[in-house]
Amino acid sequence: MSFLKFDSLRKEFGDFVAVHDMSLSVERGEFISLLGPSGCGKTTTLQMVAGLLSPTSGKVILDGKDITNTPPNKRGLGIVFQSYALFPHMSALDNVAFGLEMRGVGKAERLERAHNALNQVKLGQFVDRFPKDMSGGQRQRVALARALVIEPPVLLLDEPLSNLDAKLREDMRIELRLLQQDLGVTTILVTHDQEEALSMSDRIVVMQQGDVSQVAAPLDLYERPLNSFVSDFVGKTNILQGKVTDKNVVSVNQIAVSVNTEAHVVGADVALSIRPEKFTMSSDNAGLPVRVKASIFMGASWLYSVESDMGELLVTQPNTGSAGFARGDSAYLAWEEGALTVFGGVQA
Amino acid sequence: MRTLGPIALIFHAIFVAFIMAPLLMVIAVSFTDKGYLSLPTDGLSLRWFKAILDNPDFIEAFGMSVWLALFSATVAVIISVPAALALARHKFPGRELISAFLLSPLMIPHLVLGVAFLQFYSRIGLGGSFYGLAAAHIILVTPYALRLALASATGMSTDAEHAAMTLGASKFTVFRRITVPLILPGIAGGWILSFITSFDELTMSVFVASPSTQTLPVKMYNHITQTIDPLIASVSTVLIVLTFLLMLILDRFYGLDKIFIGKG
């Protein structure tokens, strides 16, 4: 029996269906990300779990109890909002203590617990600060402490890192994940940032226009996307349109590529996906001849845009310390057959 | 979680009724067919609206108020825009003082302004003149025009102006083509608010206006202190209707909330 279950959750706004009958089972202690572009229904789903929106149909079941119609103030879930939603008229400590006060915890105890919670997020010395005197990262931590101090069965995070700058965001990812694992709190994260989802989650739910495209662990999702939407949205990829000309052969612009085609009949239109880092690029005369159109140094790697008879391709190669290829160079691309994924139909 | 309970809605209904009651009362009385104050129980009559036409005083006073409001709002904006740019863009000694001085009429009760102008004009011999009245109104409404111009000049980034300069525009061209269009909403809002404030002003004008420069509110006030009759109700009804039409136009083209916030 799973800990948190969405049972055919559906939300309509007038004629617009924001979430189509979504079902999902979340295990206790699991970290799940709802990932998708804006308007895919991920935030709507989160708000239905939080009780801030009521579903048009379907159920939310927490620990065996149907909480679909429980008001948000009786659910006891911890929520970190995108804007942090701190109470501007209360100090950090009072913000964190508020939820405990609502639960009737005595003053001495709730101040102590709020203090501990702020220590936990490394804000021990800022307890008396007001939100407006704190940085974005500090506010974020207060919001997190406020949500966690009530020891919620489920922690809901609505794009919690999107208002932070890039460096801080990466640090917070690690910190948040460690904290979540230490506390063992079941967590649902809503994000449009695929890196964030990949780096923090046990499982990722990719959503598109109110539908679930794929549910998988990060590595599976990255290596074995079910369709070209997922493969394009999660990480960078090259998508090539082709046709199955023979068993295990796909022709892309008249070039025969070997790939496992067992799911597709001969003559079918298919799309091939290959990630930029799966190529090996060299000057040895072997593989697909290409010409370098653009060469960008990224620090840890080189990013190339190359022209070939198969079309334009993006290629990344690790930085090994020596100069990479330059614009106009000729080179050859090689790859392993398993690096290619085949999707049915002509998909954009 | 954002729905309102029945108690809130009942309260809201009573509040709205309270707000509308005196206005509806005025409108109702203006349609009476009697020669005295009463509700039009025996059918509606327009006789008191026709009576306005027989009292050119009110029409003249209306014309005076419109002309005065146009004049003082325009001068107030002409004074305010350069001042707002200076106050918003520059740090200079005396900046706080100048800004407080130009906004000070907001803190002075209209009565005090009225008695001050009454004495001043009678001393310098401007008593009862249109320009004396207009100068008093300009003082009164300049803070409103300044406040809105200041808000939009302060909120405006100077990047666009810098960009125009690097593209070769002269200072004056930058002002005309970039600065003014960008703060235009503030200028327009300030003008409208100034116009309305001037048009409605009574307390100060009671002291400054002479029989030849009577504004509509002053004329109406003097009439009410003599007698309250259906005629004053019909004049008020016309004013209510005109204001309502003005509001609809403003709401459509400008956004009334901005005007109200400037007034508060």
Add this chain to the structure above:
Amino acid sequence: MSTEKTPNTPYLLTAPGVLFFAALLGAPMIMTLLLSLHSYDFNLGVQSDWTFGNYAEVIGDPYFQKIFGRTFGLALWVTVICVAIGVPEAYVLSRLNPRWRSIFLLIVLGPLLISVVVRTLGWALFFGGSGILSMVSQALGFGDEPVSLMFTFTGMTIALVHVLVPFMVISVWASLQKIDPQSEDAAYSLGASKMTVLRRITLPQAMPGILSGSIIVFALTASAFATPAIIGGRRLKVVATAAYDEYLSTLNWPLGAAIAVLLLIANIAIIVSYNKLVERRFAKVFE
């Protein structure tokens, strides 16, 4: 345009306003102050002596004390009632769906644009002896005596609340608009009830608006002229109508000037000290 090095530019730009104000605001105000320091003789007019006699008279005379006391009491009552009904109304408005909200904002705030004379006239029609109030009370059998709120404190209070409550609504409305709605959701999710959210989250954040609305309403009531003049009349004078009478009926301008100066000082003192208080209280909380 932005970082001018010429130090004269800002002075040139503000010069028209400053000069105009100095000549036409500064001079009259100073002259009024000076006038209040002269004595007045009913036969000879304004004297050329210097005296605080007018102030002594206004402060010492029970007649004026009563008028100042009445004005202060009126301002207090009107402010309290405006808070009591204006704050809930602003809250209701902020919770209406957008279509209804814009209609009711127009209805509630629109009267601000209609002349105070017109609005007070409406109440005079209600309150007068032959007005609606009498008809209703007679119909309900409360006796045949005409009920009139004309020339009563209650009547003045009701009419002034009507005139000024839109200022309270707009001020509270503006600060309610600044509240992050997610902060209320956050409180719900932490277990707060609707009442608790209102009391602990919404109301404190609306406080700056309530306070600035209060000061506007208080100051405008204390110096109100048209409404007290029409509803209160000669029988219930307030500071503004008393000064008006000194100027235009009694013709004792120096005494009228002293009343005006005291009104101005009281007004500024209240606004400034209130602002100081609000700043101290909220500076650390709100941006």
